[in-house]
Amino acid sequence: MENTTQQFAPETMNIWVNGEPKLISAGTSLDGLLDLLKLPKVGVAAALDAEVVHKRMWTETILAEGQRVEILTISQGG
Amino acid sequence: MQVEPLKLGSYIINNRLILGTGGAMSHETIAESIVASGTELVTVAIRRIKPTGSGQSLYDMLRELKVQILPNTAGCFTAKEAIVTAELAREALETNVIKLEVIADDRTLLPQPLELIDAAEELVSRGFFVLAYTNDDPIFGRNLQSVGVSAVMPLGAPIGTGLGIRNPHNISLMREIVTVPLVLDAGIGTASDAALAMELGCDAVLAATSITRADSPAVMARAISLAIEGGYLAHRAGRVPKRRLALASTPDEGRADL
Numbered sequence: 001m002e003n004t005t006q007q008f009a010p011e012t013m014n015i016w017v018n019g020e021p022k023l024i025s026a027g028t029s030l031d032g033l034l035d036l037l038k039l040p041k042v043g044v045a046a047a048l049d050a051e052v053v054h055k056r057m058w059t060e061t062i063l064a065e066g067q068r069v070e071i072l073t074i075s076q077g078g
Numbered sequence: 079m080q081v082e083p084l085k086l087g088s089y090i091i092n093n094r095l096i097l098g099t100g101g102a103m104s105h106e107t108i109a110e111s112i113v114a115s116g117t118e119l120v121t122v123a124i125r126r127i128k129p130t131g132s133g134q135s136l137y138d139m140l141r142e143l144k145v146q147i148l149p150n151t152a153g154c155f156t157a158k159e160a161i162v163t164a165e166l167a168r169e170a171l172e173t174n175v176i177k178l179e180v181i182a183d184d185r186t187l188l189p190q191p192l193e194l195i196d197a198a199e200e201l202v203s204r205g206f207f208v209l210a211y212t213n214d215d216p217i218f219g220r221n222l223q224s225v226g227v228s229a230v231m232p233l234g235a236p237i238g239t240g241l242g243i244r245n246p247h248n249i250s251l252m253r254e255i256v257t258v259p260l261v262l263d264a265g266i267g268t269a270s271d272a273a274l275a276m277e278l279g280c281d282a283v284l285a286a287t288s289i290t291r292a293d294s295p296a297v298m299a300r301a302i303s304l305a306i307e308g309g310y311l312a313h314r315a316g317r318v319p320k321r322r323l324a325l326a327s328t329p330d331e332g333r334a335d336l
Contacts, residue, residue, distance in 0.1 A: 019126070040137075043135070043137035043138075043141075043170055052162065055169060071126065073124070073125070073170060074122035074123065074124060077122055078099070078123075
């Protein structure tokens with residue numbers, strides 16, 4: 001008998017983006033997330049569970065259920 | 079005499095004002111202050127991205143104005159936070175230069191030296207040019223220099239207070255002890271404070287609140303920029319010693335007998 005998680009083969013997953021919950025398609029990459037959110041990719045940095053993910057790794061970084069994504073840019077500051 | 083270019087990490091600036099963008103009412107105010115002052119280097123924080131809608135992002139605006147962007151670690155309380163923030167800044171801006179701020183609490187915003195020096199050492203080992211915001215402690219300035227920072231940035235007074243340089247003697251001592259660039263950071267209230275910083279031997283001044291929250295930010299930006307140049311020249315001109323009693327500047331010779 002299949003266990004619960006297999007029974008509901010996840011087509012979507014919940015992640016956290018900048019502290020807000022977000023339901024996205026399973027298999028979405030970090031790069032895909034930025035596309036989905038219509039965010040610029042220049043002047044931007046991303047961290048996954050508090051670890052910086054270099055830009056060259058964005059496409060191959062596939063997000064997983066429950067992960068915390070931080071997408072940052074510059075803002076006013078002394 | 080001309081103002082010589084100053085090297086801060088991998089950045090070279092010809093204008094000795096570093097403009098902090100915190101506290102500005104709008105991006106337009108920042109742009110006007112940049113143009114009015116002639117600054118070539120502006121500081122920014124690293125924060126969560128927000129959709130900008132139809133407006134131009136700060137990043138795009140600064141790139142259009144062709145100023146160099148100096149990211150900071152404002153708001154970090156620990157070395158760990160500051161290191162990750164610096165890495166994010168490097169990733170976002172493709173720069174190895176970081177203005178390192180590690181503060182102790184929200185009330186004073188004073189630097190937390192123990193965390194600061196750990197972060198500075200680690201960031202230097204990771205290839206960063208660290209410009210370290212610090213207390214006006216000459217010996218700690220030397221400690222920072224010994225771990226390899228590219229500039230020491232003492233406060234004149236706590237951030238945003240506009241109290242000027244509370245301890246000019248310490249800044250003067252720092253100038254004697256620290257051989258890397260010394261940048262007066264925080265506490266500037268008005269143009270004369272910036273002039274004093276330069277007269278004491280600082281290599282540059284960072285001003286944010288004093289400009290961004292002035293009634294006329296662009297006018298204050300220009301005023302502070304001019305004061306910095308004045309102070310720079312005065313420091314090199316060799317001021318007269320202070321005297322207790324008067325010394326006539328007009329000769330007695332040739333005076334009429336009346």
